[in-house]
Amino acid sequence: MAVENSGRWRGLRTALVLLAIWEIVGRLDLVAGGALPGISEILIRLWVDWGDYPRHIWATLYASTIGFVIGNALGIGAGVIFALSPTALRLFRGVNIAAFALPPIAIAPILVLTLSGMAPRIALAALGVYFVTMTATVIGLSQADSRATDVIRAYGGTRWDILRRVQFRGALPSILAGLRIAAPNAVLGAILAEFGGGGRWGLGAYLLGSLGRGEPDRLWGIGLVATLIAGLSYGVFALLASRTIGATRAVTLNTAVPDAAPVTSAPINRIAITLGTIALPFLVWWAFIKLTGVPGLISKTPLGVVDYLFFAPTAESAQNRLLAALAETLPITFVGMAAGLGFAFLLAISSRLFPRAIEAFMPVALVTQTMPLVALTPLLVLILGRGTSLTLWVTISVTFFPAFVTLAQGLALVPRSAEDLPRAYGAGRWTEMRMVTIPASLPYLFAATRLTVPRALLGVMIAEWLATGKGLGNLLNQSRGFLDYGMIWTVAAVSVLLSVIFYQAVVIVERRVLRRLGMATAE
Amino acid sequence: MTLRLNRRRFLGTAAASAAATSLPLRASAATPFTMQAAWINDAEFAGYFIGIDEGYYAEEGLDLTYLSGGPDVIPESTIIAGRADLALTTPDTTIKAIAEQGAPFKIIGAQYQKNPIGIVSLVSNPINEPKDLIGKTLAVPPVNVISVNAMLALNGIDPSQVNIVPYAYDPTPLIQGEIDASLDFTTNVPYTINQQGVEATSFLLYDFGFTIYNDTVVVTEETLATKRAELVSWLRASRKGWDENFKDPNIWPPKWADTWFAGTGRTIENEIFFNNAQQPLMESPAGYMAMTEEGIDANLRALSEVGINGTRDMFDTTLLEEI
Structure with a gap:
């Protein structure tokens, strides 16, 4: 414990030293002729501009919060289904890998074309959340204590009883750990979509509007506020996790798409499932277009x-x-x-x-x-x-x-x-x-x-x-x-x-x- | 649609007074009509703001919803998707889309008779004409690269002699000397740069042969067929707004500090400069928003230099005649 504490202080001390260096370098305009302003100049600018911020921050928080909720609902729901049904997990492997691997920048323009208003921001925020939470849920649920599930079964409990009484409780730390990573993801996703999605409010929109002013101190200010929001959202869930379960976990989660245990089934079934796995992402793509009803010229x-x-x-x-x-x-x-x-x-x-x-x-x-x-x-x-x-x-x-x-x-x-x-x-x-x-x-x-x-x-x-x-x-x-x-x-x-x-x-x-x-x- | 309404409601409660005033005025029993602007809220759209604030659209029976644009909004996409009835666009992309993809667009008016985009540079490292660009680094929004190439070709310069990099509408690289020039609105950016204590100079692409309009008023053929009366009303109210604006370009921008211009990150002085600078580019003997035969012809000629083959029937001047 003592070692950990001294490490933390050391971190704080380094941070302060770095801030001091930043301030000196910035004040003296040493980097790119003043492109990196001193930290105090940025804070002063932030104070001056503060009137602009609340509405932009609200818009970003609004989109990321809704995206966070939707993404988590989908992630936990899908996680439960996948934990219960290895076939579903295998069938959705392609979709899950795609959800993990897609570069948000590539699909932001598509979301902007097909959805309107806040929806692209919410969708990108939700996408950033889904995979993390889904994985955390599957892992959490599958790590249940088999002795506890045996007890429920012995007393005649159903599959649902096991899920409710043992697996969910066991999965809570894992899910909470997932939410910590998911929260900043939601914020960053929303900002990325704002940046490419038009609209008047939101930190991404503010950043765009301010780019044309040629004032690095304001750009840094917006960047810092965005960083702070993303960092705080991580902190809130870290605190929540440590309060509720008294445990801390790693900063990142595993990156493996959860894989079902190999089942020895007929080759025909295996081939069918493999084909389904490959076809499903395209089916989701097709359904998305049909559901949004956007004309074929665009979508x-x-x-x-x-x-x-x-x-x-x-x-x-x-x-x-x-x-x-x-x-x-x-x-x-x-x-x-x-x-x-x-x-x-x-x-x-x-x-x-x-x-x-x-x-x-x-x-x-x-x-x-x-x-x-x-x-x-x-x-x-x-x-x-x-x-x-x-x-x-x-x-x-x-x-x-x-x-x-x-x-x-x-x-x-x-x-x-x-x-x-x-x-x-x-x-x-x-x-x-x-x-x-x-x-x-x-x-x-x-x-x-x-x-x-x-x-x-x-x-x-x-x-x-x-x-x-x-x-x-x-x-x-x-x-x-x-x-x-x-x-x-x-x-x-x-x-x-x-x-x-x-x-x-x-x-x-x-x-x-x-x-x-x-x-x-x-x- | 419900999402947008929710957002409105949210913003309305989040910042009750200021946000509420920025919402479009709604008159009862008026026809709902939505326009997609080409850029974030600035003096470029002063005429429409006046029309909304002073009730010109309402007088015409239009319940106008105004959608702001921005560097990443593609106005044409909004009208194809049916989220707006009318969009302000750049004619090169619109005509390219009609010619090459069969997009169902018609151009029914033009805000800028002379496109305000030009080459902006610093007085300390001036670029006064196209040939000064040789060997220099020029930042251009990727969308406008073909326009710049056309202007260079028209002036006998091989585009490979100019180092073209993407432009994110940030004058900082120019001020810092990281680039030598940028392509931007000459009505606006030189002033922004002057505010940073550096003197800027500029020239219009228009004055070097790239003779196109800007902020062309574009509708889909379907809208043209079904909402003709509303479109004429919109043009009439918009012209009235611009007439009013240019009676004294200094009056209006300060009034919008807390409404239209709130949160854009720009100063009101900048918008006043902009509003004055754009007047000569918008004036036409046929009135604001007009399209003359010579003007259309000049557009088509300039675009054909870039390999965009437009035709006269992509423009419909009959609505302007009905004003």
């Missing part, structure tokens, strides 16, 4: 996209533009992902060797994760320019923290006895790392890779959209302006598909490698 069904890309008179030009964009986007996505993972890995290893230094660094890392990317990118442009380095830094910043947390958790779980063995033979810390800790962390490296796939694509596309004018992000932005609806849907579909394929590829490699090494998949 494209899966068949519409195929037609646009292969059979329409403009198909060849569309293919060329898409391939050119992919050729620009994919390499940098992989490089950024590798760099983010590498950075996270190094940091996780160092955190074993120099725990104090890393603890101090954590608050800063946490803040960068709650700052909306759309707010951060224009500011980074002023510091880094519009080249490849900007795209890389944006990508690293969105991937490294979640990867780091997953890896650090994994390293912390390496059994002491295994570490003691090389030490007993006189090995140094590095040798011990090399022989035990690093190999043992392999499952977590895979888990971290799964987690970073969609985030890397999101980072690259946002940088392309806002700064570099290249690749998929720019194609999406340009197509919106040219009313090229076919291309908007195509880019969205392709980017989701790529994320899903890459996610699956990681899963397959992971299973092979870990099976050969006799290790279990990390959650």
Whole structure:
């Protein structure tokens, strides 16, 4: 306990030191000729502008709260169904992976086209929440104490009784832990949709309106308020969790889509379920369009996209533009992902060797994760320019923290006895790392890779959209302006598909490698 | 629809007085009519704000709902989706959509006779004409890249000689010298930059051969067929609003500090400058919102330079004649 407390103070002290450095650097206009104002200048500006804020904050809170509630209702509902029915879980695997892997930036324009008013913001917020809560629910429910369920069964209790009396109670800590991650996701989702969705109120809308003013202190102020809201929403649920269950959990959840235990059934059934798994996301897409009733010129069904890309008179030009964009986007996505993972890995290893230094660094890392990317990118442009380095830094910043947390958790779980063995033979810390800790962390490296796939694509596309004018992000932005609806849907579909394929590829490699090494998949 | 109403109700209670005044005036028994603007609330739409506040639309029997735009709102999408009856658009994207995708649009009026977009640069590093752009970095909203390429081609410049990067409507990179010029509304941005203590200069694409309108009034063919009377009423009330606005462009912006312009993050002085600067770009011998045959012809010629092949029948001037 004492160690933990001193770590916390250390974190606070580092934060204060960093704030002081920020203030000095900002005051002296050392970064990009004043693009980074001092923290006091930002706060003063915030005070001056404060009259503008309440309505913008309310609009953002409104959309994210409703999205949070809807997303959680869907997530918990689906989680219960999946926990009860392995078939449903298997059937919805494709939908779940898509929900996890879709880069929000790619589907924001689609939501804006097909829904009106606050609905796109709510939908994007709900999407950010669904996967986290669903996973937490499935895991929580399936970890029920079998002795307790046996007691209920012995007394003649039904499946529902077990669910209500044992499983839900057992799942509560897991679900609450999920809500902590889900809350900031809802806020960030709502802001992203505001940024791309028009409308007068909301922090994203305010940011857009203020971009044209050329006043970095205000932009930073809006960014800080957004960060604060996202951070507070995390804090509220962290507090709630620790109050109700007296337990604290990790900052991120597992990234594995919950998988049903293999069932030995007829091959025909298995094939049917696999086909259903693949078809279902497209069915959901098709149903979404039919339900919104938006005219076909704007909304494209899966068949519409195929037609646009292969059979329409403009198909060849569309293919060329898409391939050119992919050729620009994919390499940098992989490089950024590798760099983010590498950075996270190094940091996780160092955190074993120099725990104090890393603890101090954590608050800063946490803040960068709650700052909306759309707010951060224009500011980074002023510091880094519009080249490849900007795209890389944006990508690293969105991937490294979640990867780091997953890896650090994994390293912390390496059994002491295994570490003691090389030490007993006189090995140094590095040798011990090399022989035990690093190999043992392999499952977590895979888990971290799964987690970073969609985030890397999101980072690259946002940088392309806002700064570099290249690749998929720019194609999406340009197509919106040219009313090229076919291309908007195509880019969205392709980017989701790529994320899903890459996610699956990681899963397959992971299973092979870990099976050969006799290790279990990390959650 | 219910969602939007809920949002209104929410905003109304959240910020009762201020939000309430920004809601469209509603007269009883009037025909509901919705317009989608092209940008966030600024002086660009002063005429419509006057029409709403002074009841010009209500007098015409219209219950007007005004939807603000923004860099990420595609006005044409709103009318295709049926969420608005009429949209203010840029003619290049509209005509491109009609010509290449068969979008069912008609242009029934034009707010700007001369498109206000131009190349903005700093006096300390001035770009006074297209050829000054060679070897420079120019920030352009991705939508306008074809317009800039057209203007460069019209002036004998190979577009590959200019480094074009995306523009997010933020003048900071220009002020910091990260870019040399940007494409933006010349009615507005030079003043914004001057407020930062740096002097800016600009020229219109229009004056270098890219002779198109802006904020063209666009409707779907279906709306044109079913709501013709309302459209004529809207044009009449809007012209009245603009007439009133330009009697003295300095009067109106300050009145909207807490209503139309609340929360946009811009100063009223900026809007007054804007309102004055846009007058010469909007005036037409045929009255505000007009489309003359020469004007239409100039649009089609400029667009054909970009490979957008518009035709005269994409414009319908008969409604203007009915005003």
